[in-house]
Amino acid sequence: HPGKTLKFSDQPDEIQTLSLTGACSCGTVWDEVDVTDHLARQVHDLPELRLHITEYQAEVKLCPNCGCRGQANFPEHVPGQVQYGPQLHAFTTLLNVGHFIPLERVTQITDALFGASISDGTVVLNINLASERLEPFEDELKAGLRQQAVLHADETGTKVNGKLNWFHVACFARGTLYTLHEKRGYAALEAAGVLTDFTGVVVHDAWNTYFRLPGEHALCNAHLLRELRKLDEHDQQPWAGELRRELQQVYHAQKTGILTNEQRAAFYTRFDELVLAGLEANPVQEPVPKRRGKPKQLPGRNLALRCQQHRAAMLLFLERADVPFDNNQAERDIRMACVKRKVSGGFRSE
Template sequence: MALILAQQAQIAALSARIVELEGRLGGPPRTPDNSSLPPSKGWKRNLPERPKTPRPGHAGVARALAEHPDRIIEAMLAACPHCQHALGPADLPDVHAYDPIELPPIRPVVTRINRHRGVCPCCQRRISAPAPEGFEPGSPFGPGLCALIIHLHATQAIGFQRLARLLAEAFGVRVSEGAIANILARAEAPLLAAAVPIAAAVRASPVVGSDETSARVGGQTWWQWVLLSSTAVCHLIADTRAAAVVTTFMAGARPQVWVADRYAGQLGHGAARQMCLAHLLRDATYAIEEGGTVFAPGFRLLLLRAMAIGKRRHRLKHSTLAQYRVDLDRRLDRLLSGPEPKPKAARRLFHAMRRDRDDLFRFVTRPDVPYTNNACERALRPSVIFRKVTNGFRAEWGAKVYAAAASVIATGRLYGLTALAAIRAALTGQAIIQQA
């Protein structure tokens, strides 16, 4: 009898589970338009063939001439090719200029250091000339070459084997895979040191955005976090997705506004929060596809209206923006005062907006607050590509080096530095943020 009762309870639990799963199957499919599914996993329809209509012509556009060409060749005519009349410079006033561009043979610059040694004729002690400054013994690879190797590995996602082959074939530098690993290991200390002021700049910012994505470290799933402001971008790779990562990083700092999606680990880090409207727009789209007919369509239109205001708020007066904010809140009140939606996704979104309604439209009256979290997603996109190409990191120190390099590169670009220039500045101890 006990066995029968246990089996009945198990059958009831499994039947409820079957009903739940069948309900999920009945819902609309998750797509990049109604969820956080990346565009690469979405279904792509075949585009219709374009009609073969004649294209109207337009004036051609030539490549701009270089401001400082390395050399100039003056092509002159000594005589007319038709009548052989002698010509001088005054007879050829017009010039047709164009710039052929070519790469010279790329070869490394090798400096031989001969440190002379001997025995002092006075004290009979062995003596040796000191190493020239900047050419101390140790690694034979200079900061320029090291910066190039880190740049190609971190930003172009080139693995060690292909990188060694590229250096040998394109630059004439033979570097083994082990030497590349040693270069990255030696770069850990200067890159981490360069990331310290970057992290401090993020903590001191009144508005901070954050997002996270998965990473692979040592065959395990870790998480890469990005925290950014208008002056700095900081990357972290940790073994957890918990809010403790952000709490530890902020070290007690509390920005005025925290911009993020609705993930629970992003809550409570700022005095106020601005939810990403792009995420909410996808949630509203899914709720409509699931069958929401009242709240979800109205909420989607309200989000589109708010985003349209955000795009042109820099041209509007503060008083006008304040009126827009009141109008948006009034429209939201009307939506939330209606009956509770029946579909599950719309009902969940309805209750979430009742709870977090104050975090929707803070950006309207604050021009420094973005209305989406797209800046964080764009900052994480190169790391996602790196993970897919290289399959992550073998050791934790490699993840730390990559996160520090990503912070240096992204912050350097805010100040007009190329990735190569930012990495070289970090390796040589130059400040990134102060090079505005």
């Protein structure tokens, strides 16, 4: 691992010359001797942290002819007699939104650093103002998302003012759209305004609502591997462990570029065989007399049926190089909202 050290700056902001005083051991007074060289050391530190106060004085004049009073206009960002400036507003927004620092701690930081005793409400006002100014960017982001060939989707629950809401995410490597909605289902996807009009490939975790979307589907195989491992290690179903190993091997072969067409075809055949073995190992549960509703099927049967029904979506990564093996992009993006929720303990309002 390459080491890093603090580098000497060629353009210091301030130079302090340290004068040599006193006398040499022979008695020569150093003040009477010319300087032949300088030895330099640098200290890289923060400047003094204090608010920079700018006072605007608008000129007032009286017309000598008619006595009319005229006054210069104040800048738009100076609406009141005393206010905090845009740099401090941006700083508080960065702390809360970018670094997940709760409102009260943001106010404590600004007070400790700058002596600025702002309120929680001021921080929220700054965030809302930034949100309004980002509306044109959000429109451009949605348009950019719709133009992608592959998008990732995911959702997670979160409490807002004590009530369960849902964060939805639609994303690709360079763009992420977050949507908060009181519903988890299709209404939330319609409100986001991206996936319901998207005709490319949507990578997701096999939640039923996503299958109502008009685009093509690709399922997250990281979820599949975890379910197969549970069936193999905890439920003692060998077919699941073998399918898990076969899937990992074909993925690594495809990732490294050594997968041949013959190997791909052989894997498809083996996939179908193991799924049938899973159905045989988990027979249909018959209805229980005098009990309403359909009988609950075994987890192994449900997984095997899903593999059978959505085989093409699970294995689409083998047919298209732009389709990933998993849904990690959406998982990573939505984790940021979870981290903010965990740090702050929840959201007070929408």
